[in-house]
Amino acid sequence: MSDQLPKKSNFSEWYTEIHKVAKILDVRYPVKGFYAWHPFGYEMRNLVYNKLKELHVERGHREAQFPLLIPRKSLKKESEHVASFEEEVFWVERAGKNKLEEPLALRPTSETAMYPLFSEWIRSHTDLPLKVFQVVNTYRYETKHTRPLIREREISNFKEAHTVHEDMEEAEKQVGEAIEIYSEFFDDLTVPYTITKRPKWDKFPGSEYTIAFDTLMPDGKMLQIGTVHNLGRNFSETFDITFENEEGGHDHPTQTCFGISARSIASMIGIHGDDSGLVLPPKYAPVQIVIVPIIFSDSNTSEILETCSELKKNLEDEGLRVKLDDEDERPGKKFHKWEIKGVPVRIEVGPRDLEKDSATLVRRHNGEKDQVPLENIFTSVETLFDDISKNMRDNALKNLNEMVKFSTSLSDAKNMIEKGHAVEFYWCMEEKCGRQIEESLSADVLGERLDVDGEENIKKECIKCSSEAEKLALTARTY
Amino acid sequence: MSDQLPKKSNFSEWYTEIHKVAKILDVRYPVKGFYAWHPFGYEMRNLVYNKLKELHVERGHREAQFPLLIPRKSLKKESEHVASFEEEVFWVERAGKNKLEEPLALRPTSETAMYPLFSEWIRSHTDLPLKVFQVVNTYRYETKHTRPLIREREISNFKEAHTVHEDMEEAEKQVGEAIEIYSEFFDDLTVPYTITKRPKWDKFPGSEYTIAFDTLMPDGKMLQIGTVHNLGRNFSETFDITFENEEGGHDHPTQTCFGISARSIASMIGIHGDDSGLVLPPKYAPVQIVIVPIIFSDSNTSEILETCSELKKNLEDEGLRVKLDDEDERPGKKFHKWEIKGVPVRIEVGPRDLEKDSATLVRRHNGEKDQVPLENIFTSVETLFDDISKNMRDNALKNLNEMVKFSTSLSDAKNMIEKGHAVEFYWCMEEKCGRQIEESLSADVLGERLDVDGEENIKKECIKCSSEAEKLALTARTY
Numbered sequence: 001m002s003d004q005l006p007k008k009s010n011f012s013e014w015y016t017e018i019h020k021v022a023k024i025l026d027v028r029y030p031v032k033g034f035y036a037w038h039p040f041g042y043e044m045r046n047l048v049y050n051k052l053k054e055l056h057v058e059r060g061h062r063e064a065q066f067p068l069l070i071p072r073k074s075l076k077k078e079s080e081h082v083a084s085f086e087e088e089v090f091w092v093e094r095a096g097k098n099k100l101e102e103p104l105a106l107r108p109t110s111e112t113a114m115y116p117l118f119s120e121w122i123r124s125h126t127d128l129p130l131k132v133f134q135v136v137n138t139y140r141y142e143t144k145h146t147r148p149l150i151r152e153r154e155i156s157n158f159k160e161a162h163t164v165h166e167d168m169e170e171a172e173k174q175v176g177e178a179i180e181i182y183s184e185f186f187d188d189l190t191v192p193y194t195i196t197k198r199p200k201w202d203k204f205p206g207s208e209y210t211i212a213f214d215t216l217m218p219d220g221k222m223l224q225i226g227t228v229h230n231l232g233r234n235f236s237e238t239f240d241i242t243f244e245n246e247e248g249g250h251d252h253p254t255q256t257c258f259g260i261s262a263r264s265i266a267s268m269i270g271i272h273g274d275d276s277g278l279v280l281p282p283k284y285a286p287v288q289i290v291i292v293p294i295i296f297s298d299s300n301t302s303e304i305l306e307t308c309s310e311l312k313k314n315l316e317d318e319g320l321r322v323k324l325d326d327e328d329e330r331p332g333k334k335f336h337k338w339e340i341k342g343v344p345v346r347i348e349v350g351p352r353d354l355e356k357d358s359a360t361l362v363r364r365h366n367g368e369k370d371q372v373p374l375e376n377i378f379t380s381v382e383t384l385f386d387d388i389s390k391n392m393r394d395n396a397l398k399n400l401n402e403m404v405k406f407s408t409s410l411s412d413a414k415n416m417i418e419k420g421h422a423v424e425f426y427w428c429m430e431e432k433c434g435r436q437i438e439e440s441l442s443a444d445v446l447g448e449r450l451d452v453d454g455e456e457n458i459k460k461e462c463i464k465c466s467s468e469a470e471k472l473a474l475t476a477r478t479y
Numbered sequence: 480m481s482d483q484l485p486k487k488s489n490f491s492e493w494y495t496e497i498h499k500v501a502k503i504l505d506v507r508y509p510v511k512g513f514y515a516w517h518p519f520g521y522e523m524r525n526l527v528y529n530k531l532k533e534l535h536v537e538r539g540h541r542e543a544q545f546p547l548l549i550p551r552k553s554l555k556k557e558s559e560h561v562a563s564f565e566e567e568v569f570w571v572e573r574a575g576k577n578k579l580e581e582p583l584a585l586r587p588t589s590e591t592a593m594y595p596l597f598s599e600w601i602r603s604h605t606d607l608p609l610k611v612f613q614v615v616n617t618y619r620y621e622t623k624h625t626r627p628l629i630r631e632r633e634i635s636n637f638k639e640a641h642t643v644h645e646d647m648e649e650a651e652k653q654v655g656e657a658i659e660i661y662s663e664f665f666d667d668l669t670v671p672y673t674i675t676k677r678p679k680w681d682k683f684p685g686s687e688y689t690i691a692f693d694t695l696m697p698d699g700k701m702l703q704i705g706t707v708h709n710l711g712r713n714f715s716e717t718f719d720i721t722f723e724n725e726e727g728g729h730d731h732p733t734q735t736c737f738g739i740s741a742r743s744i745a746s747m748i749g750i751h752g753d754d755s756g757l758v759l760p761p762k763y764a765p766v767q768i769v770i771v772p773i774i775f776s777d778s779n780t781s782e783i784l785e786t787c788s789e790l791k792k793n794l795e796d797e798g799l800r801v802k803l804d805d806e807d808e809r810p811g812k813k814f815h816k817w818e819i820k821g822v823p824v825r826i827e828v829g830p831r832d833l834e835k836d837s838a839t840l841v842r843r844h845n846g847e848k849d850q851v852p853l854e855n856i857f858t859s860v861e862t863l864f865d866d867i868s869k870n871m872r873d874n875a876l877k878n879l880n881e882m883v884k885f886s887t888s889l890s891d892a893k894n895m896i897e898k899g900h901a902v903e904f905y906w907c908m909e910e911k912c913g914r915q916i917e918e919s920l921s922a923d924v925l926g927e928r929l930d931v932d933g934e935e936n937i938k939k940e941c942i943k944c945s946s947e948a949e950k951l952a953l954t955a956r957t958y
Contacts, residue, residue, distance in 0.1 A: 042541075132518055
């Protein structure tokens with residue numbers, strides 16, 4: 001078979017092939033930028049999105065769903081907003097033989113589908129805050145190179161949350177809560193991130209400002225994996241959303257929206273995978289444990305198989321997702337097969353394990369082995385799962401921190417960028433300097449870092465113009 | 480407010496308005512046949528679809544997801560299939576300013592999106608059976624009157640399962656399993672149904688035969704709520720799906736597909752609702768219990784409120800979905816508000832309840848009341864929930880059975896149909912007779928009943944041609 005995974009050092013090829021060999025997305029669908037989810041991939045997707053939804057619901061957000069097709073009139077209402085993606089909109093203009101009276105856009109994002117109805121839903125301050133979210137596919141005719149889960153024309157599983165508030169203070173609080181949700185989410189996924197406030201020229205069109213989560217992929221490029229937008233009153237004014245305040249007057253409310261797509265899954269795959277395949281944190285692995293009987297010609301086969309079956313049953317009864325691989329194949333071949341799928345823990349039961357009423361636990365992410373008494377196995381696995389997640393998260397964060405270098409000179413910064421680093425620098429926050437920095441580094445300014453303190457004992461001046469600079473900013477090559 | 484629910488005897492109006500007053504779907508979205516889900520409606524949707532998915536997964540079906548857009552070439556491959564909905568397809572032919580090389584259809588159903596990939600996924604008999612399903616919205620430019628969840632241009636939450644098998648026997652078995660899944664699903668939803676084999680002229684285009692679940696709505700029209708299709712080898716031949724059999728030869732596999740849409744929710748709403756609003760079975764009610772403190776001017780307010788809070792906490796700890804309505808409103812107004820939402824059980828705690836360490840449980844579906852000791856309340860509620868579901872299911876089934884009349888004469892049958900009945904009759908199974916029966920009754924022949932035995936002590940002859948007839952068939956007005 002041609003299912004050979006390239007080395008991960010060749011990240012771009014590795015990333016495409018991992019989808020094929022691990023059966024995540026099928027890239028053979030005959031429309032560019034549109035992919036089909038394999039069942040295994042979709043199981044992973046469900047685990048990830050159930051967590052994401054849960055984090056919203058427990059904070060009072062409620063799931064809803066709005067239509068796919070948006071009338072041109074609605075789409076065009078907020079001019080700054082639409083201008084940013086107008087060239088990328090898929091249009092439906094015909095049904096059967098009928099030309100439609102008004103062209104309908106496949107949602108590129110749902111503000112213009114939702115907010116006309118928000119103006120119906122909201123009447124009074126007692127209707128606020130309104131906090132809804134939906135998980136839908138969105139559509140953009142990307143002209144850049146497409147890639148599963150990273151750059152798609154059918155943007156898979158976009159979780160978009162939309163909130164409406166009485167005033168700016170409440171909107172600011174909501175931005176904070178969104179950052180909290182996303183931090184908790186990516187921590188749990190074992191995906192490290194930076195949090196930056198995007199430069200003005202890169203904010204969400206129509207918003208007051210945008211805060212973004214990015215992570216560093218193995219090819220040295222930053223991937224935007226989540227954004228939080230404070231919309232102020234821009235959309236509520238355009239879409240005529242008003243509410244009666246406590247004094248009986250009428251105000252336009254403030255709004256926020258914040259989104260995460262299946263790039264979250266792409267980053268988990270890309271950051272942790274290795275030359276042998278996927279490496280998944282236990283919580284998000286469709287198969288958490290594979291049990292492999294180790295049978296020699298002279299071993300007590302039936303006893304081993306019985307122990308394995310019992311083990312499987314016991315672990316499943318505890319709510320774990322377990323496979324017993326009792327096919328007639330060499331153990332090495334089985335190890336390989338389940339390593340591709342990223343199964344976090346392999347349990348081997350062989351004659352020498354049985355002698356000691358034990359089993360051998362092997363960790364996918366670092367290959368470490370432990371022999372564990374059978375009677376303690378569930379407790380051992382539980383602890384091991386926590387260890388693995390923590391270890392994966394710590395390693396990835398350490399790596400991210402090491403890959404971010406501080407620089408005070410553009411030429412040093414350029415070298416660093418070329419070696420696949422992201423670069424921190426002081427910046428005067430002026431657009432002119434920012435644009436020039438981007439140009440001279442062939443990289444993007446991601447904006448002011450919100451998640452770290454500034455450097456100490458360093459003269460804070462703009463890397464470009466040398467004027468006084470308060471803000472530590474981040475730049476990198478990006479997807 | 481204008482949120483006044485019409486009497487249910489005026490079903491069509493009631494049905495549209497219930498969406499508004501109970502906040503299920505919002506019909507004000509500015510594209511005909513496209514609706515937005517309110518959070519309350521979507522919570523109901525999640526409860527219903529989680530059950531539906533679970534019934535599939537526990538039988539080895541795996542969730543996947545295939546793209547929305549289908550190239551015209553793929554769509555047109557099976558000519559009988561496409562002919563049936565070609566006039567209803569929404570087309571994307573432009574993105575931004577670019578005319579697409581090939582028009583792309585918004586999926587009207589997903590056979591032609593999935594099966595080209597199935598031909599890649601399936602190589603050997605060891606890949607079979609393949610059992611996948613997805614829950615997606617599908618799109619048809621309906622020319623009939625649109626109605627939320629019943630006839631939509633964006634067909635909401637279509638669960639489509641697709642299976643591939645080695646031979647016809649396995650496909651037949653799969654049809655049986657699908658009928659089992661759907662029966663269990665609708666039983667659990669408390670929605671009664673008939674199961675019929677559709678007449679040849681009404682089968683799924685491209686299939687060998689179609690088996691359908693229908694239910695009778697309060698206006699005397701049958702609503703198709705689920706279909707199961709045996710596709711034989713028609714699609715596997717068209718889409719070139721083959722597998723290597725155990726002998727090393729190559730065969731086309733057999734296929735089935737079966738679908739359920741949000742009509743399942745429409746039927747639950749339509750059949751059980753009443754003049755006061757929704758009536759929901761406890762398992763599918765977003766709010767299962769509302770607690771209403773009954774406070775008089777001289778009552779021990781704080782003690783009552785404390786008891787209510789404690790009750791809420793205890794019931795929530797048991798996993799129930801509970802609201803405590805402690806707003807400053809008259810109890811009657813609260814009752815009304817939660818009746819609209821179909822909350823199955825109301826718990827009232829007033830001074831006289833407290834005296835006896837009791838609470839009063841009121842059933843939404845029939846108004847019956849019980850006074851129950853506080854310490855037994857969870858057990859009482861659990862039993863009550865089972866009773867309510869059983870009672871709702873039994874009543875609805877009894878009603879369906881009463882509404883289906885047997886007839887041996889077309890003129891009697893016509894009278895019955897006009898009174899809102901469905902009619903059972905013997906039929907020679909010839910298309911010619913079938914078509915004439917449809918015409919003379921202004922009703923549809925739903926096909927041979929598979930779920931009941933024939934009538935006894937009756938001469939079995941075709942209601943139309945009087946020739947010998949084996950099959951008891953069903954006819955009714957339909958949606």
